[in-house]
Amino acid sequence: ERRLQQAGDNTQRLAQFGLYRDPFFDYTGFLGGSDFQPVIVDKGNNQKQLELTVGMKDYKPQEIKVSVKNNELIVQGEHRHKDENRSERSFFFKSTTLPPGTQIDQLQSHLTDDGQLKIEAPFVEQKETVRSIEVEKK
Secondary structure, eight states: OHHHHHHHHOHHHHGGGOSSOOTTSOHHHHHHOOSOOOEEEEEETTEEEEEEEEEOTTOOGGGEEEEEETTEEEEEEEEEEEOSSOEEEEEEEEEEEOOTTBOGGGOEEEEOTTSEEEEEEEEOOOOOOOOOOOOOOO
């Protein structure tokens, strides 16, 4: 109901979908982007940690692959279910750019009992260094 209210309130952004919108489609979520974003948490003792959680309720740990390529965190999943009457196959793919300071070599992931995939890594705040370069005339 909350999402329907949000979609109804946001008529300017949703004008492209026309007057007769499907009441069950999550237009606001569709336009709003991904909730798959890392959060930096202060752990105390001057230590910070990057945390990311994503729902993977129907997946088993062996069906999930977490990888990092060029500072891009990639989570993929493939779930198969087969019984005598039907066969099911579902896929999952999400990616996000990790912020500078993420200790990628210490990245860990685990699946909780309630189906949440938790991804964690130590985070070291990067100090900006500004270097002045003298301009020479040639």
